[in-house]
Amino acid sequence: MFTLYSLKNGLTNVRGIYCDGVNCGLRPDPEQGDLAFIRSEFPARIAARYTSNRFQAAPLRHALRYGKSFEGNFILANAKNANAMTGEAGIRDIETILSHLPANLEIRNPVMSSTGVIGYRLPVEKILRGLNKLDWHARDSDAAARAIMTTDSFKKELCFEVELADGSTFRIAAVAKGAGMINPAMATMLCFIVTDAAVPAEEMEGLLEEAVNGSFNRISVDGDTSTNDTVYLMANGASGAYDAAAFAEALNKITFELAMMILKDGEGANKVVAFEVTGAASDKEAQIAATALSNSLLVKTALFGEDPNWGRIASTIGASGVECDEERLVIHYDDLLIYDAQHRELDPEREEQAYRIMKQDSFRIRCDLGIAEGSFTAYGCDLSYEYVKINAEYRT
């Protein structure tokens, strides 16, 4: 038994966490942050999940030296420059920057996390000047969350407090950035989670893997997977409280809700759709079909047009190569029957209901393949003119 509460003010609700964000000149507008840190004043452990992209950016290759779970209490993050495809020089730049962190902060194994354009060296001097502007004893979660935004239209920040049956409490908080290049196997996304729960060191990696598989690995904005995707979970145990089931639920919830915020803020997206595939030959086949639906341009443009064109849903399932049969397939939008072998053409009444469902900000497209028991849910969004505009003009 445990109770979970939402708290405001993000990261700094967590005991021992300091953070700040400033502008160091990576963004032209001095009012917009582009450099942030998150640190624990207590010794902490960090578990990491990284992109599946073969070209891992320099910050990932630097941090991977510590392994996927390591003692660490400091994350430095920047926007506008991904420090990707920058070779060994990109790693040396990180080492230079991190060597300038104040000695009195008792920093252990600091890591860096970057997002932005690929292929340019970090402006080391600018960032070093930025380090001098950061207040190492600030507790400004808002500034940190804003400094990692790129094409995000709103900041992504959440905090929960968990009260256990014995009255003890721990907190978990996170900031994330998302928007484009969002695909299962992560996204152009960074997510930094901090907690004062007393998570056993050996459980960190497994807990984070489960949480990421149920959240960030289920969302797609555009089917592209970036070079920089990173999720860090930093736990300092400062609350002394822990319960395995309660912590897993809180971690899964915070990552899932952040994933939905990223999708809602998908570049040019107007609606979030859950693609629930059931009755597949296996969970793997359900995943293939659900992911194909969330990535299909024809499905995404039909969502934007609010057109209940179930033919595109069916065609995409068929094109995904999974076992299927038009006599057994059943499609619902929310609870409205859209297709089965006895109801192939939408009558005007059902079509009218379908339009009403599609006009919502969020709804479910449920496809039962009728083959066996495999199931998977993926989450996607529509594709609008705005997506094309944002991405045609991104770098310029």
Add this chain to the structure above:
Amino acid sequence: MFTLYSLKNGLTNVRGIYCDGVNCGLRPDPEQGDLAFIRSEFPARIAARYTSNRFQAAPLRHALRYGKSFEGNFILANAKNANAMTGEAGIRDIETILSHLPANLEIRNPVMSSTGVIGYRLPVEKILRGLNKLDWHARDSDAAARAIMTTDSFKKELCFEVELADGSTFRIAAVAKGAGMINPAMATMLCFIVTDAAVPAEEMEGLLEEAVNGSFNRISVDGDTSTNDTVYLMANGASGAYDAAAFAEALNKITFELAMMILKDGEGANKVVAFEVTGAASDKEAQIAATALSNSLLVKTALFGEDPNWGRIASTIGASGVECDEERLVIHYDDLLIYDAQHRELDPEREEQAYRIMKQDSFRIRCDLGIAEGSFTAYGCDLSYEYVKINAEYRT
């Protein structure tokens, strides 16, 4: 030794071929054709290639009863209705329609081919009335080519004459429709090829497979594969002429040029780009990387924005999962070096040259992975606002 000439007037250059197109009420504008036939007055053989989509439309399932290569001299085609996801009733509708073809035409194993919206029964009565309007002795290739267009903005029709060393000649001609849902493993495309070459029956299937693999299976507009994709090759031998190498080259050329016409007419597309991947661990890995590039939304929008953002090219290769190494990767746009490990950031001069290359209607993006000898070229197009508009409003 042989010589290949381009001829005008399409299908009817081929000896023994008749064709026509009329409006039977599937399109609202009576001036626009929606029903066409192609027939050989002589006995002929048809080889077929169909979509890899698991939900094959009724016309494909009907024709597959004859096998993938069969004696046949008649193709009936319609636009606006795909006759897909229509179950056994959809096949019975085809049988009803084809049973009304005139008995005196000596038709053998007639097939039907449909394109349009998924999920609606064919309006059989309209099509039967349309049969009465078709002139079975017409030689109107233009009308036939136009009647199968959907979102196509121009008709796709080609004819070549091949003169062999002994002075004998044969002809090959084709019409196609394309535009959207174009993906390797075919496309929402129909292509009907006719020839009077004396192609040996047992070579038909292999020749068509090779031609399709080198053309329609290399192009992508939007990564979606339809339920109806069909390529038919009908050979009646009426010229008495044949040479295996000459015929293969003519067939490969006509399918490749039609594939490029389809891509050029990709919904909302402004430019055609060849993605040449070399130096991959295998041809299969080169194909995975090249196809990923031709399908990436971020690459396609960068093409539309004419932004020489090679980071998206590199990131897409890395995300495709193929073996790669940023120290060995080399990227060219046409002959301009865009990236190698010694030239990571574009200097202003090369950037200016890159802009000029990207402004062309057509150019090459060449990626050498530097791993081994695998190679593959895929063809894609940019993604514009217009694509979103066409596909948000397609059915309505």
